[in-house]
Amino acid sequence: MTETFQNDAIPTRTGPLSGLTVLDITRVVAGPFCSMLLADLGATVIKVEHPDEPDYARTFPPFVGEEGGELSAFFSQFNRNKLGITINLKSAEGKALLKKLVCRADVLVENFRPGTMDRLDLGYEVLKAENPKLIYTAISGYGRNGPNASKPAYDNTGQASGGLWSMNGYADRPPVRVGTIIGDLAASLYAAIGTLAALREAEKSGLGQVVDVSQQDSVLTLTENAVVRYTAKNEIASPLGNEHPFVRPYxxxxxxxxxxxxxxxxxxxxxxxxxxxxxxxxxxxxxxxxxxxxxxxxxxxxxxxxxxxxxxxxxxxxxxxxxxxxxxxxxxxxTIAEVVEDPHIAARNMIVKVPIAGKLIGMFGLPIKLSGAVEAAPQSAPAPGEHNELILGKLAGLSPGELHALKAGGAI
Structure with missing residues (x-):
């Protein structure tokens, strides 16, 4: 990662989104994948974790490294090219610190259940007062409004409630979930698109806005012809195995x-x-x-x-x-083994080597290929709070003494 410091304060990377600063307070995949895409494209993404309860995706296999110092390759795949800090958003000092960072950021991405940030007194209206141009991207199971907005959700929730689960599998067997976290991934993709659209609008108007993306909505758009088959012909899509509903042989x-x-x-x-x-x-x-x-x-x-x-x-x-x-x-x-070794995949630079625990581990690369950009070598995912001094010192303007006091008090 090539870094410069804009006004000796904001870390920036090379790439088409260089100079864009993103605060990532998400965890697991629905959110980290969105900010990873922005980081891969050059944004400076600052991953914010609780000092005592970091992203629990750090505990997901597979692991790399010696016993006692193992690191999650799963976590690294979705958090590469990011800087890492720790803030306790429940503490008064932590809230004040996030607001300071928001003043210097362009985007904040969160994937809490709707209402959580408001209860922390860190909702969009509060942060908007700190930075009217802030893009506030919120990813959740059911979105920020509607009767189900407050329900807890996971990827499988999106697959189930968005209709995709009911369509997958074989006609003579119970429906089968799609064999990947398609709800998390789809929501992250739409969140990245929405964030870039909101940034374009902010360039014109000077005002930010909320980007509201739900897993259910995102999965629904992946059901191909199922919606129009129902609304036009009252046909309910059901599992077809490997068949297509009207195209053969296919x-x-x-x-x-x-x-x-x-x-x-x-x-x-x-x-x-x-x-x-x-x-x-x-x-x-x-x-x-x-x-x-x-x-x-x-x-x-x-x-x-x-x-x-x-x-x-x-x-x-x-x-x-x-x-x-x-x-x-x-x-x-x-098989995945055949894909990883595919010469065409290699020609497209779709398996990139990311440093983890002293080793270079292959993971999927960025599928967006821009003719005017050179893909930089991926950098490792941050350790919890690895860049506290760098980011909180330069971006939030805290002195070493203030940082020490915040750490001692459990705010970072």
Whole structure:
């Protein structure tokens, strides 16, 4: 991380968001991922943790390092490129300190249950009085208004209440959660977009605002055609396994050493596929020669899928990808090990090495590629309070004696 000090006070990084200062008082993933994206893009992100109760994602596996000094790679992945300070927001001194920092910040990101910051006397209206241009980004389970706003929530809450859980799995089995924390991740992505939009507005108006993002809302937008199927046709989306509700062939097919995704449902791709696998006449077979015929579930099950299974079963995933080339949409269904070792992923710089406990550990990189920016080498996640002296001294203007007194009193 290349750092300069704006007016000898504000730490800045290189990148398109250089000079932007973000206070991150979030924990776990719904929030830390949002601020991580901003940090990756050059913002100076200051992670604020309670001095006695730091982000409990620090206890999540996998761990790196020797026994007694192990550090969480999970935590590091979502908190790289950040500076770390500790503040007890329940103490009077801690509240006053956060307000001082807010005066020098552009953005504050929090993921408490709605009402928590108000009870701490640190809600948006209070902080707005300190800095009218502040962007206050709030991520929660159900958002800041509505009958469910005060309910506790986790990622699974978003998947359940946003409808995605009910759609996932197989028709003859109970619904299955998506196999990742998609509610946390989606909310963080929308929060990052909303934050940048609010910053653009603040540049024009000089005024900040609240960016209110809920996990339920975010998950709802990931349900593809489910909402319009219900509102237009009163159809309720249900688990389909690896099938698509109206596009065929478009799904998972077995091969010699695993499975591939094949999506050659258009007449063009279907004709190319038939030729590639040595049976060009199948493209003109009157039973399956049009998209409309191949879309029929019975035709797909009795004529199209058996044909594809026969073709694909002769080859490995790698061989099928070689045959497909750039001619038809066919991709190996890869394990994470295969993805991490994928040459294309490497070419895109999507596995970056982050320092953790004296080692370089690979983790996912930034998927936003800007032609005018050079991606800097990622820096390690901070230890709790690692940058107290740097940030609180320079940004809040505290003397060494004041810092010592705050620490002794439990405020930092």
């Amino acid at each position: 799904g998972q097919f077995p091969c010699k050493d695993g499975y591939v995704f094949f999506g050659g449902y258009t007449d063009k791709f279907w004709a190319i596929t038939c030729t590639l696998f040595g049976e060009p006449d199948k493209a003109s077979d009157p039973a399956i020669d049009t998209m409309e015929k191949r879309f029929d579930p019975t035709v797909a099950e009795t004529k199209v899928n058996p044909l594809l299974n026969r073709w694909f079963s002769r080859y490995t995933k790698a061989e099928l990808e070689e045959i497909a080339g750039d001619k038809i949409p066919l991709s190996a269904i890869k």
